[in-house]
Amino acid sequence: MTDYPEAPQILESINKTNTVLLALHINPDSDSVGSNLALALVLKNLGKTVEIYSADVPPQNLDFLPAYSQITLKDPKEIDIGKFKLAIFLDSSDKLRITRHEHLSLPGGITTVVIDHHQTNTRFAQINLVDPKASSTGEILFNLFSFWKTKITPEIATCLLTAMAGDTGTFRWATTESTLDVASRLIKLGAGLKEINFNLYQRTPLEQVRYQAEVVRKMKIKQAGNTKFVWAATSFEEIEALGGSKFAVGGSDIGKTVEGTDFTLVLREEEKGIMTGSFRSRTDIDVAKIAELFGGGGHKAAAGLMIRFNEPFKNKVEEVINKVGEYLSK
Ligand SMILES: [Mn+2]
Incomplete structure (x- = not known):
């Protein structure tokens, strides 16, 4: 189990306050939702009031998690952050990951804490606990809760x-001995792995499966230097025709199964003028470094980007793919 030097300081800042602000990151995933709900339950057990905000709708298939309904769908940019004494940001590598707006300022009077496992974390808070060796923010929180000696109920364990x-991917990647050790302890504490797997992998809306099928249909392989990558791009109009951007999820995990390739890049025009991309590495290539070319980031094996643009989507896609190709050819 990992001890973190920031652990006592974070607990001290919690003890000094009554109300805590939590915020999911945009396009919240299981780590964002699970970690935030786990921390919210721990804070409640410590007698605190918690408010959880999310700029985007959290995935519906996570509605089996306790306290899921306590997430308020509102961009943190649109709330009065100044009324809080403490804000804790989980799983967000930079400040702009928690808002759909272009800017987000954090008032000076508030204590801010970041707990994250992204290598590319900008350490934008006053207290930053960043552990890139951890599989997930959830794994870091388990260590933190253990250090704090707070009770981990079956509900918290499940989150x-x-x-x-x-x-x-249920222990297929980013998994270390510590990851499995923590997972085993959580199961002993009452977490239901079977229920979790069912909800994570067998509740995909048909529209989302169709979106992924379209991504697969469009996949191309590009060779650059000694590297080969799979890429696909879907425009706003194509996404709308398939049911809308809330179903435009996934595809890159399928791309990374393709024999003979190094990584996958799936691009989508989420909104008019906003392109997001998700990278998944199949070999040892560090996709976070490629995402950084576009102001994105993440992990060696999984990374993302978001680009605002004015030109036609098709042209922007070409530019992005060419830039990736040039980088790899160097
Ligand atoms: Mn994460």
């Missing part, structure tokens, strides 16, 4: 194991 399962 944490969901967070870990989400970021590791």
